[in-house]
Amino acid sequence: MNVRTLLILLLSVILVAACDSEKTLKTYGLSGQTMGTAFNITLVTPPADTDLKKLHTAIFEELEHIENVASTYRSDSEVSAFNTNPSTDWITVNPEFCDMVSSALAVSATTNGAFDITVGPLVNLWGFGPSEQAHELPTDDEISVARNKVGYQMLRTDCDQNALRKISAEVYVDLSGWAKGYAVDKITALLDAEQIENYLVEIGGELRARGHNNKASKFTIAIEKPLQNNDMQHTIIHVSDVAVATSGDYRNFYERDGQRYSHTIDPRTGRPVTHDLTGVTVVSASTAYADAMATALLVLGPDEGPALAEQLGLASYFMVRTDQGIEEISTSQFAQLRQ
Numbered sequence: 001m002n003v004r005t006l007l008i009l010l011l012s013v014i015l016v017a018a019c020d021s022e023k024t025l026k027t028y029g030l031s032g033q034t035m036g037t038a039f040n041i042t043l044v045t046p047p048a049d050t051d052l053k054k055l056h057t058a059i060f061e062e063l064e065h066i067e068n069v070a071s072t073y074r075s076d077s078e079v080s081a082f083n084t085n086p087s088t089d090w091i092t093v094n095p096e097f098c099d100m101v102s103s104a105l106a107v108s109a110t111t112n113g114a115f116d117i118t119v120g121p122l123v124n125l126w127g128f129g130p131s132e133q134a135h136e137l138p139t140d141d142e143i144s145v146a147r148n149k150v151g152y153q154m155l156r157t158d159c160d161q162n163a164l165r166k167i168s169a170e171v172y173v174d175l176s177g178w179a180k181g182y183a184v185d186k187i188t189a190l191l192d193a194e195q196i197e198n199y200l201v202e203i204g205g206e207l208r209a210r211g212h213n214n215k216a217s218k219f220t221i222a223i224e225k226p227l228q229n230n231d232m233q234h235t236i237i238h239v240s241d242v243a244v245a246t247s248g249d250y251r252n253f254y255e256r257d258g259q260r261y262s263h264t265i266d267p268r269t270g271r272p273v274t275h276d277l278t279g280v281t282v283v284s285a286s287t288a289y290a291d292a293m294a295t296a297l298l299v300l301g302p303d304e305g306p307a308l309a310e311q312l313g314l315a316s317y318f319m320v321r322t323d324q325g326i327e328e329i330s331t332s333q334f335a336q337l338r339q
């Protein structure tokens with residue numbers, strides 16, 4: 001069959017609603033769309049003098065700003081201007097863009113290139129980029145051509161000078177695996193500046209919590225398991241003052257002849273990940289870091305992923321497809337969160 005089926009299963013991470021038998025604290029919710037996905041913000045007992053309308057506007061402006069910097073879906077964004085600039089000299093860029101690239105490159109170094117923002121040509125080739133029209137699966141030659149354009153070592157940063165440099169003119173930066181977590185961190189910084197001490201901020205499944213929920217307890221986060229027959233089991237963690245990010249092969253993928261092609265690309269093979277690791281959740285201080293590490297660990301697969309997470313002391317949870325169902329692997333740091 002030549003018709004591509006695009007299945008988008010959003011929200012692998014859902015927030016468990018607190019049961020309302022007990023008294024609940026006052027909350028303020030804000031939701032909307034950004035970066036091609038939904039965002040949800042819950043503030044619990046914000047200070048009485050909080051100007052919620054002003055805050056609401058500031059949050060929308062921040063999200064708009066981040067898209068204007070980091071979205072490859074906007075032809076006039078900072079990243080698109082950089083991508084279409086063929087110069088291999090230093091290019092002066094927006095400081096925030098430089099900061100994002102430089103922090104993302106640090107994750108590439110930690111993960112030996114499993115997370116790599118120069119993966120854009122492959123993302124686009126496999127039909128997960130801005131020009132998402134259905135097309136035939138790429139040929140080996142096309143994959144090989146695109147792979148030659150990929151490699152985080154082909155990007156240099158000098159953020160003291162707000163400058164970036166491509167070693168090859170064909171380098172194309174894709175910040176889609178970084179921007180949502182980054183945006184969560186920027187919004188939580190806005191809330192912190194307003195002395196809001198209890199909140200949960202979530203964009204497309206990447207989230208950060210501070211303080212307590214409307215029952216004066218830690219926030220309860222359910223991580224769904226991708227099981228067949230719609231029988232979605234989940235594990236639950238209780239968090240406060242941390243970020244949680246999940247990457248999965250079950251949210252944005254298409255199938256061809258029984259093979260699943262997901263939007264997470266292994267830069268080493270130039271192909272979507274095909275192993276049995278189906279989802280990874282990372283808990284960390286920074287949402288941007290958790291977001292990128294979840295992608296990297298998914299790329300690394302069921303053996304290398306948990307090994308790196310243990311080595312880094314990262315609270316991580318892995319779901320692996322087996323004939324018997326979903327096998328779970330948790331690092332010791334993650335196991336503590338489930339109690």
Ligand code: ADP
Pocket residue numbers: 114115116117119123128174176177178180205246247248249251263264265266267291294295299
């Ligand atoms: P998930 O939460 O499932 O990781 P994200 O939207 O956060 O989903 O990240 C996936 C996006 O990251 C892809 O759509 C693609 O643009 C980009 N991407 C894919 N593979 C990689 C990779 N190996 N390194 C960095 N970014 C990637």
Ligand code: MG
Pocket residue numbers: 177206245246247291292294295
């Ligand atoms: Mg992610």
